[in-house]
Amino acid sequence: MEGATLDHHVLDMPKPERYAHLLGTVHALVEGESDWLANLANVAAAVYAGVPGLNWAGFYLMRGGELVVGPFQGLPACVRIAVGRGVCGTAVGERATQVVPDVHAFPGHIACDPRSRSEIVVPIEVGGSVVAVLDLDSDRLGHFDDDDRRGLEALVRVVAPAIDWARAGSS
Numbered sequence: 388m389e390g391a392t393l394d395h396h397v398l399d400m401p402k403p404e405r406y407a408h409l410l411g412t413v414h415a416l417v418e419g420e421s422d423w424l425a426n427l428a429n430v431a432a433a434v435y436a437g438v439p440g441l442n443w444a445g446f447y448l449m450r451g452g453e454l455v456v457g458p459f460q461g462l463p464a465c466v467r468i469a470v471g472r473g474v475c476g477t478a479v480g481e482r483a484t485q486v487v488p489d490v491h492a493f494p495g496h497i498a499c500d501p502r503s504r505s506e507i508v509v510p511i512e513v514g515g516s517v518v519a520v521l522d523l524d525s526d527r528l529g530h531f532d533d534d535d536r537r538g539l540e541a542l543v544r545v546v547a548p549a550i551d552w553a554r555a556g557s558s
């Protein structure tokens with residue numbers, strides 16, 4: 388796809404409609420492109436632009452048994468996160484999306500950007516293993532809810548088959 392269009396009216400839509408639109412954008416971005424890095428970079432940018440209220444959005448990739456920061460939008464972030472640590476490592480350990488309304492109340496939260504107040508992390512599972520997580524941070528308390536969880540879980544189901552995870556996971 389030649390350049391995604393991001394209309395401002397999209398940001399005013401109800402969340403489920405907004406995610407349906409974002410899903411279409413993401414599908415168009417990754418369709419027919421086999422480069423994993425290009426695809427993850429474009430998806431991170433589409434999520435950052437298409438979900439209001441974010442200060443960070445991107446991927447951590449499972450590499451050598453730990454999470455390593457991948458393509459993202461936002462301030463520089465901690466590079467390596469052990470499985471079971473922080474919100475991201477918990478999403479891997481539990482193989483379940485973590486919706487954290489107040490990061491300061493989450494035991495072991497890793498503060499990369501002090502502006503972050505709430506967070507959602509969606510694990511990406513392929514062939515029974517977690518290969519990456521999608522992490523979104525907001526400077527607003529309680530910014531993410533079940534609509535975000537459903538929308539982002541649907542989004543990673545579109546992204547996962549478009550990525551060569553063996554390549555993405557080798558350092």
Ligand code: SME
Nearest residue numbers: 464473474475496497499
């Ligand atoms: N807060 C995350 C670390 C990654 S940053 O938010 C980008 C965590 O606790 O896992």
